[in-house]
Amino acid sequence: MHAPLFAALIRLADDHLILGHRLSEWCGHAPMLEEDLAMPNIALDLIGQARALYSYAGDIEAAGRDEDLLAFGRLERDYQNLLICELPNGDFAQTMLRQFYFASFMLLFWAEAEGSSNATVAAVAAKAVKEAKYHRRHCGEWVIRLGDGTEESTLRMQEACFVLEPYLGEFFAVDDVAIEMSKASILPNPQSLRGAWLADVCEVFVSAKLQAPDLTHAHKGGRQGRHTEAMGHLLAQLQYMQRSFPNMTW
Amino acid sequence: MYSQGLIGAGSDNTETPEFLTAFQARIDADEKIEPNDPMPAAYRKTLIRQIGQHAHSEIVGMLPESNWITRAPTLRRKVALLAKVQDEGGHGLYLYSAAETLGVSRKEMTEELISGRAKYSSIFNYPTQTWADIGAIGWLVDGAAIMNQVPLCRCSYGPYARAMIRVCKEESFHQRQGYEIMFTLAEGSAAQKDMAQDALNRWWWPSLMMFGPPDGDSLHSDQSTLWKIKRFSNDELRQKFVDATVPQALRLGLTLPDEALAWNEAEGRYDYGEIDWDEFWSVVKGHGPLNKDRVAVRKKAWDDGAWVREAALAYARKRAARAATPLVAE
């Protein structure tokens, strides 16, 4: 088994599953019917990407774990998503800002991964890049509308910036797995995307009349399975059926 | 989904007999009535009420199923359920648009819903307690919806008929998907079979109630039939549903919770037991297990989202005042 590739795929898959899970919590509760369609749409893309990544990780591992065993069958400490993905949704401003940050990052990430030396990764990236482009535009538009909307929406968007800011640095953290992936030209080095990401965020923030984020103080630990207190509760729902009724076909 | 009830639709005709006769002649000639055509006020009112109730049913119907999105047992099921609930939201959107062609706004309809004045299909006032409920809803509730809606594809009002054609295709996909969930459970472990049987026990009777009160009690059927808004009576549709669904239950190896259910050779149909109409009317009048919760959840989403809708409007106004440049560069 190619251990760093497996680890890298699980990280990415966890990001997409956990964020897709959070976004799906909005279904039926959105501020307007159009968003009750748009948010599940984005969640569907994210969970679809997670499925492709888990399946491939399962193939690489060759230990008989399929997408569901990987998605549902692990302990909290074994999930390796970015902390920002697991944070509770907060209000619509916080949800859209998080989604914009993530989509902006993933668009850069997938665009580079389209040229991956690994054909499966390149194929996942080619599909995901189109989806991330739409997510970034949709969510970026909301960041602008809310940032430059009413007094209340501006305050809420500023609060969202404040809440999410400590979770941004983790996007660009590099460790042995990340270095290995980038050396083998399989996945981009996240550190190398930082400048382009910040430029993209700043461009939207200028229109949104928001202040550029400060990445100095960053919470980390997601990649090592050190999660926030919210994670266990999320997993309690996510894993409810598989824990209550193990080893069954659904 | 559900044209049940139409409780309290009034008719205050001030139109001349000639006008009403000419309108009825168009209906009898199977002409489609379009938004700008002259129509009796009662026809308009009946449609606004029916399409509005139908739209609300789609929207409230998202809640019992979205209750299981975060707990779906596999990724495949999670994706399918998310897509299904999203489809129901889409149905709500087409239907509100169809109702808007009759001169009522989505905002007005939404305000009626969250005030608790508007009706929607009573079935959604029951809780989804287990994963099998997601299978049972797809199979039975979407199945009953199809029985109601297929005839509406030929409804005399053009925008409603066209919306129904699109909606029916998706509903039959939902029905097959729900049946497939039930089938998988019925083939599964003892715990899964029990779960499937329990869900059928709880959803069967409320599904039969989806077709509305028995024909003798239905207030609006006669006029709606003349106007070709309704093509079959409540009891006719209910019978079609029973006849289509009983063999499906047998194929699953599940037992319908009705001791009176039996094949009637002479009539070529299934006889079924007495529906608990007290329960039906109690739920319709707001006393079902979750009526208050469903309305409260919709109201909370609407109220919590007010600042978002205001901000979107405020931004659109500012933007209209400025030069048109792309919001986010490609």
Ligand SMILES: [Fe+2]
């Ligand atoms: Fe429907």
Ligand SMILES: [Fe+2]
């Ligand atoms: Fe529907």
Ligand SMILES: [Fe+2]
């Ligand atoms: Fe449906």
